[in-house]
Amino acid sequence: MEELLFEVLWLFILALPIACVAWTVTHEEVFKEPRNFCVEKSKTCKPLVVRKFFYLFTCEYCFSHYVTILFLILTDFKLLLDDWRGYIIAGFALVWIANTYMSLHFLLRQAIVKEKTEIQVLESNK
Template identity: 70%
Template sequence: MTPPIYWIFILAIPVACIAWTVTKEEVFREPREFCVERSKSCKSLFQRKLFYMFTCEYCFSHYVTILLLILTKYTLLYPDWRGYILAGFSIVWIANVYMSLYNLVRIDLKKIKLTAQKEEEKLKNGDLSP
C-alpha cells in the first residue's frame, strides 16, 4: 500500500531545511566558499559540477531527496521504481517552493528591519519629518 499523498509535503520540509542551511546559511560559509572556488577552478567537468552541487539549493535538494527516499522508502502513486521517481521530483519541487517562500519572508523581514533602522536614525538626529 502506498503511503498517503500528504506525506510528500511533510517530507519536503527537511529537504528544504537541509538544502537551505548547507547552501545559504552562515554556519556553512567556509565550506561553501571552498566549493564555490573549486567549482570554478577544477579542470575536470565532473569535479566542477560536484563542487557546484554544494552551492546551489536546487541542485543540492535533489541529493537530499534521494537520501531521504532511501531512508523512508516513500513512493508516490506506484509501489515500485516509478513511485520513487515521482516522489523524488515532487519532493524536490515542493521543497523548492518552500525555500522560495522562506526567501521572500526573509527579504520582507530585512526590509522591515532596514526601515526601522532608518526611522531610528531620524529620531536620533532630531528629524521628525515623515
C-alpha cells in the same frame, strides 16, 4: 482515496526536512567555510565533472535532489505507484515542493530584512 490523502500529507511533510537540509548547507553561516571552498573549486577546477560536483553544494536546487534521494532511501517513500516509478514521481515532487518551501523562506527573510532596515532608517531620521 484515504491512502492518496496520506501520501500527499507525507509529501508535504517530507519536503520540509529536505528543504531545511538543502537550505542550511547552501546558505547558512554554519557551512560558510566548506561552501566557500566548494564555490572556489566550482570556478577553478579544470575538469567539468569536478566543477559540477563542487557546484552542487552551492546551489539549493541542485543539492535538494541529492538530499531527496537520501530521504527516499531512508523513508522508502513512493508516490502514486508502488514500484520504481513511485520513487521517480516522489523524487521530483519532493524536490519541487522543497524548493517552493525554500523560495517562500527566502521571500520571508527578505521581507523581514527590508522591514528592519526601514525601521532603522525611520528611527535614525527622528
